[in-house]
Amino acid sequence: MAESLKLQLYIKERLKKREILLMTHIVMGYPSFDASYEIVEQMVEAGVDLMELQIPFSEPMADGPVILKANQKAIDNGSTVEKCLEFAEKVASDFPIPFLFMSYANILYRYGMEKFAAKMAEINLQGSIVPDLPPEEGQDYIEAMKKRQLDPIYIFSPTTSDERLGYLASFASGFVYCLARKGVTGKDTSFSDDLALYLSRCRKATDLPLAVGFGVKEKADVDYLKGKADIAVIGSQTIRVVEESGSRAAGDFIRSVL
């Protein structure tokens, strides 16, 4: 556990001041890199604790319609991996919160796992979430990440057995991302006793902080998660808000859920 305590410690420190932290998600280059920068600025000012920066992929299997369209538009508008890395480097140096990459396995595979991890370390990204790279397929990824004290963020799902939660936890560092429900990003979630029960299973499987995402979109959802999880993740909803009201609305939206 010596490696990559940085992110975990940051989360623990922040939790002393706040009951639950907030992580948000943007697709880099959607609708443009300038707008992406403004959204990050707004969100950090409004009090977001961590951010996921998605490198768009043409086949985002785990994403629902909102993020899927954002991925497509970003690629159509010329969001390349190289430009995303430049953007990430800039925001990581301009803003004082941890940033993580989110993308799909092929983006890292094509770039080279080793080279990708080296780049992440160089530009001060803290970790990454790769939903289609389970530990069984990602040994070279895990090695490359751990060698540089970077956090591979693993995902728990409600269909994951207790045994497998333990298996996943053995590779995880930084925090664990718990899917609130089945399905893809951006659909409604019922915040109920079932969810509480599942989160208590997650809590038993790991000492790492728990983030909960998929369907978190308003203050009531975030409030429900207090005491049950450490980080609430808002993904599709911030993209919707920006689509409807522009990037300047991102800050007010964040303040409304905190």
Add this chain to the structure above:
Amino acid sequence: MKNRGYYGNYGGAFLPEILVATFDELEDAFENAKSDPSFWRTYETLMASYSCRPTPLTFAENLTRKFGGAKIYIKREDLNHTGAHKANNVMGQGLLVKKMGKKRVIAETGAGQHGVATATMAAKFGFECTIYMGEVDVMRQRPNVFWMEQLGATVVPVTDGTRILKDAINEAFRDWVTNMDTTHYVLGTACGPHPFPEMVSWFQSIIGKEARKQILEIEGKLPSRVYACVGGGSNAMGLFSGFRDDPVELVGVEAGGHGVNSGMHASRLCSKDASPGIAQGYKTYFLQDGDGQMKETHSISAGLDYVGVSPILSDMHEKGLARFESATDDEVVDALRLTMTHEGIIPALESAHAFAGAFREVSSLSKDDIIIINQSGRGDKDIFTVADAFDDPKWKQFIIGKAKSYNG
């Protein structure tokens, strides 16, 4: 998952966590079926009574005479119920769905043949059925959309991405991650995460088993070469699997579109445009750019218009166990016309790629040689595309008249 389904460097199961338990269940059901001899017998009986199996091996006497080279035989997968080899896989998976106790099936479709076969299986076994189909393919394969709907399936046009086969697969996965408790995803080709490549190839191996037995009965010897078109690769895997341990050259023919140097094709293994990648849950050769974004593909045939290819074929390609060629849209239309006028047989545009590939080479073989071409499906579904390719004035007149009658 006990086995991750690797074929050399290709295959695997790049699954989002939410689907891991579902794939474990599927792998168990498949392993049980494989180790239970009565399962295969049940499958063969079903295919005999419902889908005209064994399908004939037809000697193409006139084509043989025309080319003056090897004897040409055609494996008639077009004579399956619903008109294509797709039925083999679908009925097999249907039996597994019954064993798993699920009540709903979903599928992607390109040409619509797999969609029609799935809708048929769902009607027979009493499952609810949803078919995902790219908007572009809905346009070019309207007759199959009509039949799927009449068979009781819901057809969902996919408007994201390039709006063809790969996008339909993504959308089917999105449905599955939500509804896996009740639903099985009947993937139509030998692609996707393990166990699909192995499982689909296993059901399709009925083609090669029959073909090998039939040619030995008719000719008393093995063919020199066998030809199959390659989209995802399921009909090729089916035919090839019968001859993998024999001194028989296996030839796969990919969609050459406007030519393999035109950037408008779907040739993954025989062009320089593809490279290894990971998408849709598996590792194989994909038509992608340097970043790993999938490219647009082109083919006259919706069923071959796909960015990836079976990981088993990628491995065979690398190890030199099979040879891969391509046929252009124009060559395919010529091969189709030739086959119709000489043999009275109408291959699907997909299958016509295998004919085009074989016709190019057959004259250079000797009269003692034998080749088998897999006619994976029948061509009458392609009536709109073929009529356009032949630029048939009487057909156009008919359509104009029909449109007028609808407009009243």
